[in-house]
């Protein structure tokens with residue numbers, strides 16, 4: 001049965017627990033291929049939400065695998081360097097025609113696909129590993145995002161352990177932090193729902209929006225902006241905090257909404273980002289935060305693990321909830337999906353009309 005965005009958001013803790021539980025079996029093939037090829041470069045090729053998930057995983061994978069990791073959309077494949085490159089074609093639905101073409105184009109490169117659906121075109125044509133999220137039929141993806149980040153993390157973690165790049169103690173510590181973030185998720189989803197209902201009148205007024213996060217959380221802001229854009233159908237742009245100060249900030253006016261994804265209060269950027277929030281609030285009332293701040297009803301306080309790499313499981317939630325709930329309130333539910341479906345038949349985005 002087709003689920004709603006809310007169903008998939010709510011399903012996330014269960015899905016992530018099961019991905020964590022199945023990690024040994026599910027990552028085996030990747031680890032074996034990695035050992036066989038001893039890669040000196042990893043390319044993650046993906047579109048849309050899969051691309052945002054891949055971008056989030058880059059620093060984690062680089063640290064664990066000890067190699068450069070690069071993300072590219074399938075239609076912007078980079079020149080390949082290195083003596084033994086490895087590519088992972090990431091596609092949640094497994095039917096994106098651009099990713100299928102990239103697989104054909106990079107036939108000579110040692111690679112695997114990473115897909116979220118058993119039955120899909122990519123699984124028919126290429127060796128693959130599962131994201132373990134199950135089908136997600138709502139257009140804008142939510143559980144596929146967090147499941148893809150988690151799976152990429154686990155591929156890197158299990159491989160690093162198998163190669164002796166990290167000790168058993170370090171491995172258990174990473175897993176413990178990831179488990180904590182998943183444990184926090186149900187409560188965090190409830191916090192976002194409360195925040196949304198308390199701010200409904202102002203959230204409804206958003207006509208344009210900046211989503212801002214610092215350094216490693218920037219890819220979370222990119223996914224947050226995509227959720228707002230494809231559901232509320234308003235322009236939404238994501239910026240890395242310091243980059244935002246170098247130009248985009250000039251576009252602030254009383255109608256420009258801001259969603260600031262804040263790190264833990266101990267983070268070096270915390271106070272500076274708060275000064276920016278106050279500055280923006282002096283110009284527009286439509287300024288919201290997610291993270292560790294409190295004190296204003298516009299601040300969506302969340303339980304954070306305190307480690308940067310769990311931010312995609314925490315800071316993404318307010319934008320996911322906005323995307324799930326606000327279109328119905330605005331009377332534009334399904335408008336985005338209708339445009340998308342018409343475009344898919346005209347431009348053949350997915351293989352044989354798949355998802």
Ligand SMILES: O=P(O)(O)OC[C@H]1O[C@](O)(CO)[C@@H](O)[C@@H]1O
Pocket residue numbers: 047048049050090091092093094095096099139140141349355
């Ligand atoms: O990860 P996939 O299945 O290749 O899809 C890429 C993107 O394409 C869409 O399905 C829209 O075409 C997005 O929802 C998705 O993030």
